[in-house]
Amino acid sequence: MSSGEPQEPVPLTKREFESLARFRFGIRRYLRFSEETVRSHGLTPQQYQLMLALKGFPGREWAAMRELAERLQLRHHSVVELVDRAQKQGLVRRAADPSDARTxxxxxxxxxxxxxxRLSAMHRDELQRLGPTIELPIFDDPSDE
Incomplete structure (x- = not known):
């Protein structure tokens, strides 16, 4: 086999499949909890993610549209629409950047x-409740075999 050909992946062990499946199950339970919780408070999951991205933005309490697009993994125009809707609900506001008029x-x-x-405290509590189902899967070291 030449070095340019892709190598066959090392198959997972039964224990690795179980660990991966438990992790996926935990993520899905958490996401379902999150979606139901934010909707019961009159928000969309995307609005909650937008607010979390703003509050959790490193080093400051605001973000530019392009930064939000990256954080939310959305296209710029989708973020603009999301911000428009959140602004109409009084959740966010736009402000001119004093150091860059384009931002x-x-x-x-x-x-x-x-x-x-309020919502983030509920999410934290749910993550603590989920415990080990949300831990990263453990994979065997193939060099141990």
Whole structure:
């Protein structure tokens, strides 16, 4: 076999399949919990993710549209629409960036912050409840064989 050909992947062991399946199950349970919880509070899952991305943005309390597009893994125009809807609900606001007139800052409002604090505490509690089902899967070291 030449070095340019892809190598066959090393098959997973039964234990690795179980670990991977448990992790996937935990993620799915968490995501279902998240979707149901935010909807019961009048938000879409994307709005919650937007607010979380803003509050959790490294080093500051705001983000530009292009940064949000990257964080949310969405196209720029989709983020603009998402911000428009969240702004109409009073969750976020736009502000001019004093150091760069081309940049629009998106930041949480006090209502958005309060909503995020409540929802995020519920998410934290659910993650603690899920415990080991959400831990990263453990894979055997193929060099041990």
């Amino acid at each position: 629009v800052r998106v930041e949480l409002t006090s209502d958005g912050e309060l909503t995020l604090v």
